[in-house]
Amino acid sequence: MSGPLRYITVTAPDGEIIGYAWGSADDTGWIHRAASSTDAFRAGIDWFGRIRDAHRRGLTPAGVLELFSHEPGVGPVTEAPDMAALEELARIVTPADDxxxxxxxxxxxxxxxxxxxxxxxxxxxxxxxxAWDGDGTPDDGDRADRTDREAAHRAAADGGAAGGGAAGGEPSGDGTVRTPVPGPAPVxxxxxxxxxxxxxxxxxxxxxxxxxxxxxxxxxxxxxxxxxxxxxxxxxxxxxxxxxxxxxxxxxxxxxxxxxxxxxxxxxxxxxxxxxxxxxxxxAEDGSGRQAPAVPVPVPRAAGGAPRPPQAPVRCRYCGGSPAVDVSFRAHRGLLVLLGFRRMDGPMCRMCGLGVHRALTTHTLCWGWWSPLSLVLFGPLTLVRNLLAVQRVARLAEPGPGLLGRRFDPGLPVHRRPRAYVALIPLVWVVGLIVVAVCAGG
Ligand SMILES: [Zn+2]
Known part of the structure; x- marks a missing residue:
């Protein structure tokens, strides 16, 4: 498929990008992130089903993306120049993957x-x-008393001639597996x-x-x-x-x-x-009875686990640009008793970070006041956390060219967005209430 398409980025609760749901003029689909964890891959299969079902129920591709873009962990609807660009984005390998x-x-x-x-x-x-074994007949030897795990080891080492379980060999009575298709096999x-x-x-x-x-x-x-x-x-x-x-x-x-x-x-x-x-x-476990290494090896655990491999710079998860910094931005919506929270995690480059900050902060300024808890707690808390996060993003240099080539447009600053001034309504109301109370008391 060629031509521009729109997509949303789906992120797991732990911050790992699961994949991308896309919509063209007449179709929708899903792309797994190639280097994702097995958990994320499984979650992606669920997402693929949900996207497909929504489309089958009659929603347009644009409607599907719009619908799911409001779910937790899903980014805004974004445009990509073509499918190849989106596939390239899905091929990015992050330091976390390594x-x-x-x-x-x-x-x-x-x-x-x-x-x-x-x-x-x-x-x-x-x-x-x-050497190659011409007829592919595996050496049965003493395999009957091996464990399944060793059989699997052996299957891998024997090049499938002994029957790799994963390759679809049939289990036999003695717990080993036999290949359905004998052929020449390396020994x-x-x-x-x-x-x-x-x-x-x-x-x-x-x-x-x-x-x-x-x-x-x-x-x-x-x-x-x-x-x-x-x-x-x-x-x-x-x-x-x-x-x-x-x-x-x-x-x-x-x-x-x-x-x-x-x-x-x-x-x-x-x-x-x-x-x-x-x-x-x-x-550490040792089920084989073999000797542990003679040289004592120090194994105190450093905070944070494994040493980071020598690696590429941190890249923006949205556009692939660098430098980027690990930050999260939040949005809050309070409506009487209904509270909504949304969070978008980095790493983000300066441009994408500003774009996300401005969108989520404006949303909070507009919608973050209309329940009692929101007014006194969640609204202000969200704004403060975003302010702290945006300071880290604003310190970054302009990002180099993104691997995708497209990135968030930061757009207008928050103070030039009319919706942000909705926040004045609760403020005026509170001030008015205080004035009335003071005057009535006097
Ligand atoms: Zn970016």
Whole structure:
């Protein structure tokens, strides 16, 4: 689809953008944010259903967006030049996305780090030469007494020939799974399989990264991936192997698997040296009876959790511009006993922040007085919080070009918006009441 369209940004209560609902002249739709968490992805599926249902019930696309734009966590209706621009916005990866992936890794003191180091260091040239099993018959061996989890490990390492559960293999009576389609399959050595198992034990293979639909990360010239990219690559390799047998073998040759392991080990060494762990100390578990690392690793937890990976500057969540700052703006509406609250979270650049501030503050000045609690508490509180937030935004430099190219138009200052002066009505009323009371008393 080409041509301009309108969209709303849907945000989860924790501040993560779930995705974007769009409306063109005659249709509506939903775009998941590509790097979102699994929780946000599930919430996005619900949103998609609600958008579609509203459209089916006869609302126009513009009406659908207008309707949902008043819900908590939903931004104002915004215009995008075309679908490609919106898709680009949905592809933005935030520092929080990186952090969430790194948080999946076990703490620095967990023995899985040692397992990975031992398994990787023991790899020989022979391990890197992957043979292919012509008829694809899996080696049944002693699998009957393995746990399901190990079977899944093995399935991944065997390249699906042993039947990856996720690939749709059928469970058999002994708890293992068999592939429905036998074919040529790579045979990875025990050492390679140990490396892959260690990556899983580390938490580097995680459902928090939806690897399908993303290209496999490439080996950078430095040979070093960010910890988040290492998790992405590990997940894509281990899970992708079930669907594309030989992926791990390719990664052994291209150096991607080495980059994953070495990057994770380097990051682990640094975070251990910094005395921070990537997860709460209490999470460490060792069900295998293997030895914990001989060297005691300090694992006091720093406030705020995992160290932030070396990262891009904070970007505005609405336009993608930078610099941006993490702020929230609020609006309040009080009508007798009905109270409405709305909140929009950052990060926001200067332009978008001013735009959001002016819109929500004007709304509050107009609607924030008409219930007793609003008059004495919520109205003034909302205005003060917005004032504090806008000071942080106003200090920012003008944002560079946004990745989307469009951003909020700050529009007129609040004092030039007639609706803001509705606030004078309760003020005059209160002052009038006081004057009457004083005069009557005198
Ligand atoms: Zn912006």
């Amino acid at each position: 952090r969430r992936l790194v948080d999946q890794l076990v703490p620095a003191g967990h023995p899985a780090w040692t397992w990975l180091a031992e398994a990787y260091d023991a790899l020989t040239d022979a391990d890197r030469e992957v 990875y050595s025990e050492q390679v399989q140990r490396v892959l198992r260690a990556l899983q034990d580390l938490g580097a293979v995680t459902e928090e990264y939806r690897w399908m639909g993303h290209p496999l990360p490439e080996v950078p010239s430095s040979g070093r991936l960010s910890p988040a990219d290492a998790v992405r690559a590990a997940t894509a390799l281990v899970c992708g192997e079930r669907f594309h047998p030989g992926l791990v073998g390719d990664a052994l040759h291209s150096g991607l698997l080495d980059a994953v392991v070495l990057s994770l080990r380097a990051w682990h060494a640094e975070s251990a040296a910094d005395g921070v762990s990537s997860a709460p100390c209490g999470r």
